[in-house]
Amino acid sequence: MLKVQEFLKQYDGEPMRIMEVCGTHTAAISHSGIPSVISPKIRLISGPGCPVCVTVTSYIDRLVSLSMEPGCAVVSFGDLLRVKGSARSLNDARALGGQVRMVYSPMDVLKLAAAEPEKTFVFAAVGFETTAPVYALLLGEAVRAGLENIRLLTSLKTMPPVIDWVCAHQGGIDGFLAPGHVSVITGSDLFEPLARKYSIPFAVSGFEPEQILISLYALVRLRGRGVVKNLYPSVVTARGNVQAQRLVSRYFEPCGAAWRGMGVIPNSGIRLRPEFARFDAGSAELTQDRGFHSACRCGQVLTGAISPHECPLFGRACAPQTPQGACMVSTEGSCYQYYVNRRD
Amino acid sequence: MCVAMPGKVIRLDSGVAEVDFSGNRVRAQAGLVAVKPGDYVLVHAGCILQVISKQDRDSLADLFEEIEELC
């Protein structure tokens, strides 16, 4: 391991930009202080892998209005509650009498729905390939239990198309730390076509500092080569969790999806299949993306075009207590992580 | 939403597992993969995503060798 650390510290070759795609990696890198122990010629940038951050404003607006409808309650993960739509967040809506419940798992909605059958519970179903199987489990249980008062408002996204978008539109990335938990479900083979298309190496990495360092080492050594290296073999396989993939495709089908700051990317999301449309809370056409604060640059932060420090509001008007954009709200958001860990 | 660290399955009861994270116990759905008590697992949004095969498969020395072979 010493060899790896020395190599990364002494590296004096061509400058490299390595993107960590997943929000949990962003958090792990920021906590561990890795950027300060590697050569300044290896620049780590954060990507679009925080599900709360990439959600567009019209999706939040729709949740806010659902929370105000009589007989309806919105159920959500905590991080989403503080994200502003074009005017309000779910927390603001709650203060105005809106019905909003916070849960840790989508499965918690089953109990809520069973206890209050006269009320409709709308789950704010955000997430990537990792979370989609959990929603599929939830739907399976709802069907089995005959619960007709559960709906999903979906903003579910898939990783390869957005990585493709970043490479095609942004460019300048020499290696990807592939999202670890997404890979657990999808398998590491998912990234092979992208690696080959752009001749960029991908390393599937665990979340311990040593695991991240060895992945960075691999990416630097493999620069310019379109290969995928699975460096998290205890949980990631080439084909992933096939049972979970099958469950997802039973309930969901591919669709275009709107990403904050990137617009609609074809085939970059999933939605409920027509035969399960009765569980949908009006997820289609939620593509409007007008930031709450006009100077917020979340879109550029999410694609690695700028570092959070380059946003004029970072650390001034925008801080964790006064977030002006989604990237400062979520604990997996780049702006939040750069702020609380004083990352450069 | 992700818990990056593995937890240990303590018991299993009608598809719901009790998982121990260094003394912190949580309940997690076990519908995405077959698990049994004693397994180390990865949990996300209240569900078990995967069983960790053998932690020693992530041995850094072995991974380093594999990278060297590729380069």
Ligand code: SF4
């Ligand atoms: S610092 Fe705040 S305002 Fe600026 S991009 Fe990040 S979240 Fe948006």
